[in-house]
Amino acid sequence: MPAVAAMAVGIMTMSALAPPTALAAARPDTVQQGLNALVRTDGLPAALASVQDRTGRTRTYTAGVGDVATGSKVPKDGQVRIGSNTKVFTAVVVLQLVGEGKIGLDATVDTYLPGLVRGEGIDGRRITVRQLLQHTSGLPNYTDYDLQPRYFEPRELLGIALRHTAHFEPGAKWEYSNTNYVLAGLIVQKVTGRPLAEEMDQRIIERIGLHHTYFPAPGDMTLREPHPKGYDRESAGAPLRDVTEMDPSWAWAAGQMISTGSDLDRFFTALLAGRLLPPAQLAQMRTTVPADYFGSGARYGLGLVSTPLSCGGVYWGHGGSLPGYETRGGATDDGRAANVAVTLQPTDEAAMEHAEKVVDTALCR
Template sequence: MKTTIKLASLIVAFGVAAGAATASAAPPNDLEHLVKNEKFPGAVLVTQSTSYTAGVARRGQPGKPPVNGRVRAASNTKTFVAVVILQLVAEGKIALDAPVETYLPGLVRGDGIDGRKITVRQLLQHTTGLPNYTAYIGLEDFEAFRNRYYEPRQLLELALAHPANFQPGERWEYSNTNYILAGMVIERVTGRPVAEQVTKRVIDKIGLRDTYWPGVGDKTIRGQHPQGYGLAKDGSVIDVTSLDPSAGWAAGQLISTPRDLSTFFAALLDGRLLPAAQLSEMQKTVPSDMFPGSGYGLGLARIPLSCGGVYWGHGGDIPGFETRGGATEDGRRVSIVVTALPGTFDPANADRAHAGVVSTVDKAFCKGDK
């Protein structure tokens, strides 16, 4: 999705806002700049060796954001889910190029939509053409949305009520619907909840102590965390920390910390979560507009660095929080959190604020953490 000056277009719930500018075009990109000039209430940057904070944890109070507080990880969830799918591929329980129909018979049907023509790989790579259900869940009225509980099947039905955007394999287009189906595939194949599978196969396996999948009806963020801010229907800024995350499910329900997220991406690249063959499949990319010059693999983005080379990560956008970062194959790790979506406090400069976040990650990778 392209960022624009309208905040509503920035909110692809549990998704990502595409990069609209290169790192070199961004303004000065330290955390104080993000707070003072781009109007984020709080910002946290974590590298492999150091953590930094700026701004406040709660508007109107003096305390800084916690160095490693929990936040809504939004679409970083997709990478965790993709890892579980690829583990099941390694176990011979799922075939990447098998049609979705194999695992969810008769479920994926609609105008120009046929699960017999969509593969598991295409789900993970966002090349299905499936409509994005988050366009139809009423985010413009956040105060009503925040208390709404969704079953995964309801989210799928929202998407299938609309025609396909294109035929499978024709191009790349981000759609949260793909990962609702990926979660359903996991549950059908394992006979267990996707939350349990992500916890057992990823979170517990690499010891992510501050990452968890909220239970049904849990609208809180447990433990130490900054507050997140967003817009009410009347345009006023409100605290949006509390919300029912069920509309994200396998596309964006996880809660994590900047350090856990950077640890996760480093562990993934180190081969601690997948055999080499499946990690190689995950890193086969197609061109995407998720970041400037980026490619998208199987739930994993390849992002070029201004100093040369690339890092691998994902990112997430949800009312209250934007996260960016990842890891390089030589062991560098960077994760950033800001406590509002770009443009919340300054809608006319949403693109610039988003570019500042992306540029801060680039600077941390390229120039170190000074």
């Protein structure tokens, strides 16, 4: 059994406590049990969850330890690197600009970045903004290639991708590629004349009060608020390596952001409630194609994933993966939300399937 088997577990209610009878009826708490299993059975250092019900009440949960060296507690609703959940923020900004008439979904990349996207089988005159957001561009994924730990400019990331051959004709199929979102971020900057991070702050973070969410500035390798440490290991059974502090610039518009579970709950519920996009753009965002990469029955819209629930219906979210942290979660149309984070990228798929099951459990109970 992993050494983390004896690690502490905890739960906290963020708003008004439920009556004793309600708490008694809820025991044993299935979300807490799921997090405990991620630590004790899957051997993850820590697991965190934030669950919001239809009334807006939020409960946060923890399991494991925030620091394997000291055994310190996991911070309640601690900050984590949210990886590809960043794509949803990028897509929202693009779609807001679409609603303002500043970007056309079916305009080509060359409309905004003339001559920039050229390579073997790659031509920005034939790739649309919609294809970027939906991963149907055929562009190679720059993160498939060796990236040394250092600061990267966004155009450097694009350059890595353009050294490789297109994977398919634009629009021919679906294939996940972080390169798409680097380009989407570059388009935002070209159209607005402002850094992507500033646009996210003004248009999303400040607008709906995400007080624990930010896009790290160049050179910022830390997490600002209380957080569990993130770990990596080269292979199953190898020693854990602390990778909490890192330069996330290699992920940029595709995965650089930091947030908490409760902020992600707020973000996804606000998005689905129409507080961030006009109805026409939200409908486009929710127009999907099959994307089994995210699991059986999953579908990908414009930066937004729909995942079937065991109790019927779907939830909308994304998930993210960055060294040290994995996140899964999203929200339903009726205001339920759940986000789960763990502090190690598992070397097997089973652990992340278990994390996804915790999200399903939280949304279906």
